[in-house]
Amino acid sequence: MSVITTVKEQISREIKNSLEKARNEGKLSYVDLPDYVIETPREKAHGDFATNVALLLSKEAKMPPRAIAQLIAENYENNGKLIEKIDVAGPGFINFYLNNERMYEALPVVIKEDGNYGRSSFGKGEKVQVEFVSANPTGLLHMGNARGAALGDTLSNLLAAAGYEVTREFYINDAGNQIENFGKSLEARYLELLGQEVSFPEEGYHGEDIIITVKNIIDEVGAKYLNMDEKLRREFLIQKALTEKINAIKSDLARFGVEYDVWFSEQSLHDSGAINKTLQELKERDYIYEKEGALWFKTTLFGEEKDEVIVRSNGLPTYFAADIAYHMNKFERGFQKVINIWGADHHGHVARMKGAMGALGYEPERLQVILMQLVRLFSGDEAVRMSKRSGQYITLSELIDEVGKDAARYFFVMRSSDSHLDFDLDLAKEESSENPVYYVQYAHARINSILKAFSHDMPAVKEVDFRLLQEDAELELIKKIAALPEEITGAAVSMEPHRMTRYAHELASLFHSFYNSCRVLTDDDELKKARILLVDAVRITLRNVLGLLGVSAPERM
RNA sequence: GCGCCCGUAGCUCAGUGGAUAGAGCACUGGCCUCCGGAGCCAGGUGCGUAGGUUCGAUUCCUACCGGGCGUACCA
Secondary structure: OOHHHHHHHHHHHHHHHHHHHHHHOOOOOOOOOOOOOEEOOOOHHHOOEEEOHHHHHHHHHOOOHHHHHHHHHHHOOOHHHOEEEEEEEOOOEEEEEEOHHHHHOHHHHHHHHHHHOOOOOOOOOOEEEEEOOOOOOOOOOEHHHHHHHHHHHHHHHHHHHOOOEEEEEEEEOOOOHHHHHHHHHHHHHHHHHOOOOOOOOOOOOOOHHHHHHHHHHHHHHOOOOOOOOHHHHHHHHHHHHHHHHHHHHHHHHHHOOOOOOEEEEHHHHHHOOHHHHHHHHHHHOOOEEEEOOEEEEOHHHHOOOOOEEEEOOOOOEOHHHHHHHHHHHHHHOOOOEEEEEEEHHHOHHHHHHHHHHHHOOOOHHHEEEEEEOOEEEEEOOEEEOOEOOOOEOOEHHHHHHHHOHHHHHHHHHHOOOOOOEEEEHHHHHOOOOOOHHHHHHHHHHHHHHHHHHHOOOOOOHHHOOHHHOOOHHHHHHHHHHHOHHHHHHHHHHOOOOHHHHHHHHHHHHHHHHHHHHOOOOOOOHHHHHHHHHHHHHHHHHHHHHHHHHOOOOOOOO
16 A cells, blocks of 8 residues: 555544544534545645545534634644644645655655556456457558557556456457448459459548558459459458458557457357347347337437437348447456447447446446547648548558657547547657657656666665655655555546656656756765665656556666 | 537646646746756746536536537448
8 A cells, every 4th residue: 555545544534533532522513524535735835635624514513614623633643643743724624744754655665666666456356348449440540549549558557557457458340331331442442453444432441551452462362353253252352351451450559559458359249149149138128129120229218319220121230239249248258347438429329338238237337438539630730631431541550650659659648538639740740858758758768877877786775764855856756756556546547547647747847856956976875875766766656657658768868 | 409528828738616727838038067958947828608506616507609529220
């Protein structure tokens, strides 16, 4: 357990004791304690921890907040001299000033835990699945997919670090309409490249990449399929092209630092009968009816405006049917919680998916959907279109070539997922100090440089007196380092990976300030040892955070 | 029309039912004879509008304005 969590719990216990004591003495009356918080105040002048308990209790106790706060402060038992000073401030906040001695305890922990520092068993090994990207395998990955990849992978890292058992999964849409469409496009290109005159399907995939794919196929099999049965020809082309596309997606994601545990085929749900089984179950539970030759799912029960077709009049299930079967399959595999990262253009799908889960007897809250606003791509002032149909888009692969994996991953995670992301390619291409990822990496490189210059064995924790670290810059740095485990669990539970880029930047900033005001390799040997270990703890913390973000921590830049 | 998301500094974005709302970029001026100047320090403007709930609202609620997305027997 982290130092900060321990301290907060201790303070909270003492507050309760203190309140009860006041109540027993008849100085205060209340029945239940409100949901108060112990937080780290924004303002340094407000201490290391603050609580709003007196403000919240005011109404029930029928006393002014400041008077309650005063009672708490007076009755507070300062066990083990944890707290240096208690103040009642403002409208009735209680500020606690931590005894610095306790803060130093964080440093040996960081050094001992090293690569594991920040990890916790908070999630108690609960099984969680994160499904992300799941792009159609009919083309290459674009910027929107890239954002989903960075968010999903970082969130997965965070959950794993917070003690959950995480499975990363990619759902391959290798069935349905768009695959039919894909087949027609492939066929058209195939015939075209072999000298036939064809009209390209209106709704087809116009991308250059498809032409290349078909050229590869022709290199392999030549004109063998020119006069073959249309259906067989398309099936062949689809199989060939899908394999190639999926492999391309896999390798692009691998370059981006994303490795999946499971690649799940939509087609397998059709083949195994899972979709029929799901439909049957929904029918039995009376969620399905027939109208105009199609089967409809009663989504109006979940607040939708109209019911949704689940099996078309041509007998083919819609993607919705497959998706329900897929999610049922997820729960059958034992995941306690299932997280999906979807583009905001799919938001209409959320309520009915949750509804469907409820209809099948699963707690809808076990399905969590992160709606990610779309990426707008700019080149300078000019917007770049991102349509697969028009075939004009920047691929993930090109992005990595241009701005590098580190910058791209950091940028995509930097913004909250429900905020639009304006990605200026020209700016991201610049390898300059404007790029925040360099700022953080630079701190890491700088520390390594200091440690190298130190040229002695690292001092043993036992022979170092951390109390020599008295400067403001040093104390601030220690507090920030100590906060990592809570930052990780907080970002994981709220599913907000962007918090970690903030943390990384703040930590780097505190280090740079420290560096400018305190010399590490000073003549004072004892102080030098303490600072070397402090700086080493910063190095470990930075490296671990960058690791969670999938960004490298270079020793030299 | 209806539904979801967004509206915070010149720009791109964080943030919170509480105490003086932050960062990066841009702009201006300063900083080690010394551990990496890709750094540090200083300088200022802002919660779309109007109501409501509250001891307290930028945060929650309602309406409106502006932007994005959705509203298919597409996914």
